[in-house]
Amino acid sequence: MNEPQQKSGTRVTVVIDASRSSVDTLKTAADIAARVQAHLMALFIEDINLFSLAELPFARELDRTSGASRPLDRHAVTRALQADAERIRQLLENESAQRQIKTSLKVVRGHYVSAAMQAAEETDVVILSHVAGVRLRTVAARMQRRRPARGAGPRPVWTVFDGSPAAQRALAMARDFSIERGAELVVVIARRSFKRLAAEAKDLLGDAPVRFRAIAGGDAGEALRAILAEGSSMFFWPRGESSLFGKLPAFLLDELVCPLIIVS
Amino acid sequence: MPRIEPLTTEVLYTPCDSSRLPFQDTSDLEEFDGVIGQPRALGAINFGTGIARDGFNIFAMGSSGTGRFTIVKRILEQQAAKRDAPSDWCYVYNFGTPHKPNALRLPAGRGVTLRDDMQQLIEDLGSAIPSAFEAEEYHSRVEKLEQELNERRDQALSQLATEAGEHNIRFLHTPAGFAFAPLDKKGEVIRPESFEQLSPEDKQNIERTVEDLQKRLQRIIRQIPIWQKETREKIKELDREIGRYAADHLIGLIKDRHKDLPEVVAYLDDVERDIVEHVRDFRGESEPQAGLLGIGSKPDALNRYNVNVIIDHDGEQAAPVVYQDLPTYSNMVGRVEYRAQMGTLVTDFMLIKSGDLHRANGGYLILDAMRVLTQPFAWDGLKRALRSREIRIEPLEKALGFMSTVSLEPEPIPLDVKVVLIGERMLYYLLSRYDPEFSDLFKVAADFDERMDRDADSNVQFARLVGRIARQESLLDLDQGAVARLIEHSSRLAEDTEKLSIHMREIVDIMQEADFHARQGAQQLISRGHVQQAIDDKIYRLDRVREHIYEAIRRGTLKIDIKDEKVGQINGLSVLDLGGFSFGQPARITATMRLGSGKVIDIQRETEMGGNIHSKGVLILSNYLASHYARGHPLSMSASLVFEQSYGLVEGDSASLAELCALLSALSGLPIKQSFAVTGSVNQIGEVQAIGGVNQKIEGFFDICRAGELTGEQAVLIPRSNVPHLMLRDDVVAAVAAGEFEIYAVDAVDQAVALLTGVEAGVRDRNDEYPPDSVNGKVERALIGLATRRREYGREREDRDKE
Incomplete structure (x- = not known):
């Protein structure tokens, strides 16, 4: 095969948010980054809509499994997203240690699709997690x-x-x-x-x-x-x-x- | 009284005339496959094996070494050859109650066939079922079901999302679930400040709409598991359908092969149902279960379709004959083994192990009675099985409460076995007396004799048996002389010139040793000399103790007089048994007497060194004295008897003649010739009775005398009834022939005492009086004197008391 050359200084970005599966995606992204010897950046998107919703007085969240209803406030959303981001950071550290690659985590507040599309424009390889x-x-x-x-x-x-x-x-x-x-x-x-x-x-x-x-x-x-x-x-x-x-x-x-x- | 003459050499040893044996050596003899000398035992065993009734099991009793086991085994094998091989037995999984495995009976050889069929089935299904599930059709049907579920869910959610959108509300994913958010005019989630600017009605409307949507979403979320369950059920039913399709044909082939066995067909029906229900096990998808009894854990999931053939009679043509050398409880009734798994002990029906009762079922089981009785719970287990006529495997540790883990209760197997217990007679008598069930379960006693008549026919039979043993043991053949010497040795073992011992173990040992000597000498046949050497060597190896004792006698450490005359002192004879060898030992017996109340004190008994039989013999002496010499006056003497320098237990009454002679000597004051040794028991009327070990006793005294000097005066007195038992050593017989040693046989005490004192014993005359110079006369006079003295002493004492 005539090997298509990857551009030098290849950038690999994985885009994750709270609603998407992160572990498999991160491992796949780390695989790719290790293969092309690229810096892996994890872009964690905090859905801005959640913060807006949490400000509303009647905001409630229904549990995904049980359907139980519970109040949703800004602190709860922040804590949940921070916990997710922390989990992602630890996963990244593990992958970095195992595969000898450089990694970084960037937390951005916005919309997942637009952030993903923008990342795709700016990065050589973008890995998007599934819902x-x-x-x-x-x-x-x-x-x-x-x-x-x-x-x-x-x-x-x-x-x-x-x-x-x-x-x-x-x-x-x-x-x-x-x-x-x-x-x-x-x-x-x-x-x-x-x-x-x-x-x-x-x-x-x-x-x-x-x-x-x-x-x-x-x-x-x-x-x-x-x-x-x-x-x-x-x-x-x-x-x-x-x-x-x-x-x-x-x-x-x-x-x-x-x-x-x-x-x- | 006529003088007693010493025995002639003809009666001291009854040789076997080798020239009358009708062969040159044992190779001339035709093969002997019978049993000699056991007509009673043979009849009992044939009866016991022939009768097909409950409880007619056999107890073969007799001494060890009489060939009980060999004879029993041979007869049982002959009987077993007339019967067909019994059924095979298998344990299979009980799909209804897993801890109670089912037993399956199959014709001989079919158990292994079923097991192989099932193993092949598992293997075939291992590929057939996954293949069926790999088919495009299965996938498309599963996908269709999944699609239905997804569409149902997606439709519900998207319909809700659409309706929310119609109310300008967005359906959002949160980190842990879902939420509804109202939108502003730009389509973004409304900011709180914008929301605050809405009219109360609008705010109320939005809140009410969101609340309504949330309730509907809740209903959908709660409905989803129900839909999932429905889908799972549909997929499971589809799996069953595919599994049935894959397994039906393969199981049908096995059913067809075993269609003559309804129980097997029913089992295969159960297997088919279970396979269809657990089809995922064959796809490697079964969930690890708790693992009850080890079954259900993933690696063992298919184990339940195996067949545990615990009894396989494939290729056998006869009923089994089983002998168990170590009849423990579990060796007899079987056991359930365990294996360690994750730190605990688990088991399953494949770990059921058969016992001897299983292996002998439909045939015969030979057991050593003593071993059965000494193994914990083995006797109870055997009786329970025979009584209930079924083999129930119950772990002993469970029955005793030592182990509370979950275990198996295998289905009991019907029992049809003939048990033959082999043991000593005493065991039979004890069991008959103390175990009420024994007589019901072992109704046939096969009593093995230790001796048989010695005559021309039996000599030939014996020779044929010796020939067979030589061939079985790969020994050299024996010539006439060797066989004759074995016959003589057998008579010696039987302690009877008219009998042969059929304690064959001893004979076989001698033959093997004689074979060794013959081969050492590069001989082609075993001769008389080899047999004699074997006998002598065996004695030599064992007679260290005898040599020490005889040396002690020679050196005077143990005091035995073999010359002179002594009052109240006599040489008795005892026998020491050292296991495979026994020998005679002279013992000095002394008697003393004084004025007394008629008691004969047995010092052996007083010191608890005398057995009951010995004590009985001494008590008889008191009555003999009283009835013979003190019929008209009190027996006013007190005598004591003792075995000098005896430091062990003295048992038996064979010294009672010697003790009586010592007493009579002490009473009469007549000395006893110390060149004599005496053995024999006496009764109350003065008759001399037979004793055991007569040959060893004579030889023992002879050896002591020979160690000093054979004077021709030395002799042994024996009961006349022991003369037929004499099979003395060659050197003793030669000494008698040369006039250097004598053996006298006596019938009565008077004969013995006359020989020992050289004085006539004396017979009462018309006046009922003994001659004054006779032994009896002197004894009677002494006793009258003692009675008179006692009377006088009594008067003097009364006078003193009056004063």
Whole structure:
């Protein structure tokens, strides 16, 4: 494979907030950072809406599991978010010690999607955590864990390929992770350019085993459904205007049940 | 009274005429597979094994070394060969009550087949079930169910979120749950100051709407577990369907193979139901459970489908004959073993181990009675099994309350066994007397004799038995002389010239040692000389104590006179048994007498060094004296008897003749020839009765005399009834033949006392008086004198008292 070179001084950012799963995402981000010898920055987003809500006199929170109602005030929100941030900091320290990488934590108050999009613009690799709503999807999550992903072994690594340099880098990273984890590599290609792009991807992958998945161009929803149906441990998304899928659809951030890695 | 003549050499030893044995050596003899000398025991065993009734178990009693075990085992094996191999027995998991494993009976050899079938089934299902669950159809059906759940939830939540949006309220994720936040005109969560600026009605409306949404969200959240449960049930039912599909065919094949066994088919039905219910176990997804009895923990989850074949008779053609050398409780009735797991002891039905009763079920079990009785609870366990006719494995530690952990209660197995206990006679008598259940459970007594008649036929039978032993033990064959010497030795062991001992252990030992000597001499056959050497060597190895005692006698440390004459002193003879060897030891017995009230004091008894039988013999002496010499006046003497230099227990009445002679000597004042030794017991009327160990006693005195000088005066007096028991050593017989030593046989005390004193004993005349110079006359006169003196003494005392 003609190895697509990662730009020097690569920056890896993982974007996390209180509502999203952080442990798996942080580990994935640390894996990537260690692989490209990059500084890993964790961007913890404190949802500004929560603070606004907490100021209201009638603000209440319903427990995710029991449905119990309890008052929500600014102090409670602050304490909960600080606890989350502290947990993230400890996780980062552990990863830093284990993988010999530099890490930092940045806490920002704002909106997750806009912060994620902005980070994607400014950083080479952005890892977005999936919504912790899996806790609502107990059965689905359990099935996901139980199902040996069409055979024994870990769930597949997915990547979107549109032929762009970013897509080539995403493909290379996805290939490395799939080999390292012994997972199947699934490459999503727009149906209208399937032959050409599949051949190109095949050429880039060399002997590495791969399965191609053709979907209608631009329909990220179809890719999402396939991922949900077959399971996924990582989903790589190449950033760029030339992508056949256009810009990253915001709903992916809410629906995916695995880390989303945006590669520039 | 006619003079008693010494015994001639013909009666001192009854040899076996080897020239009359109809063979040159034992290789000429045809194979002997019978039993000699035990017709009574054989009949009892054949009866006991033939009768198929409860309680007709056998107690084979007799001395050890008589071949009880060999004979019993051979007969049982012959009986067992006529019967078919019994059933196999397996323990299988009880799916209803796991702590009570079920027992399965299968025809011989089928237990292993079922076990292998089940192991293959587990292996096949291990691939078939995961494959079935890997199928695209299964995944799509699961995904459909999941999708339904997700859609149901998402629809509920998104509908609520949409409705909230219609009221300009946003559905938010918080760190621990959800919340509803009103929005401002820009679509952002309203700031508190903006909210404060709203009219009271608007604020109230927003609060009411949020409250309403929260209640509806609560209902949705609480509904979600119910939906999840429904979905899980549907997926579980789908799993059952797939599991049934995967297992049905494989189990059907096993059922077909065992369709002639309804119990097995029923068990397989249970297995199928359980597999369908626990199909996840085959997919490696079972949740680790508490692990009751070790079953259920993940590694052992499939263990419950195994089959524990505790009894396998595969390939056997006959009923089993089992002998247990160590009949402990658990060795007999089986046990449940445990294994350590996470610091505690757990068990399961695969750890049930069979016992001897299981292995002998349908056949025969041979046990050593003493070992059964000395092993804790083994006797009770055996009786309980025989009484209830079932084998119930109950851990002893549980029965005794030593262990309170959860254990198994395996289903009892029906018992059909014939038990043969082998033991000493005393055990049989004690059990019959003190154990009320014994007679009900062991109704057949097989009494093994220790001796058989010695005649021409039995000599040949004995020779054939010796030949068989030689072949079994890989010994050289024996020539005529060697067999003849063994027959003579056997007679000596039996202490009877007309009997043979069938205590074969001793004979086998001699044969093995003679074989050693023959091989040392590069001989092809064992000869008489080899047998004699074996006998002599064995004695030599064991007679250290004898040598020490004889040396002490020679040196005068132990005082034994073998010449001169002494009043009130006589040589008695005793036997010391040292296990495999016994020998005679002369002992000086002395008697003293004085005026008294007619008591004979046995110093041995007074010092508690005399046994009951010995005491009885001494008491008889008092009555003999009174009835013979003091019929018309009081027996006014007091005598004491003692075994001089005896420091151990004296038992038996074989010295009572010698003691009586010593008393008569003391009373009459006539000395006794110390060149004589005396053995024999007497009764109240003066008859001399047989005693044991006559050969050893004669040889013992002979050895002492020979160590000094054989004068031709030395002799031993024995009861005449012991003459048929004489099988004396060659050197003793030779000394008698040369006139250097004599043996006299007597019937009565008078004969003995006449020989010992050289004075006629004396017979009462018409006036009922003994001749004055006879022994009896002197004794009677002495006693009358004592009675007179006593009377006079009594008068003098009365006079003194009056004064």
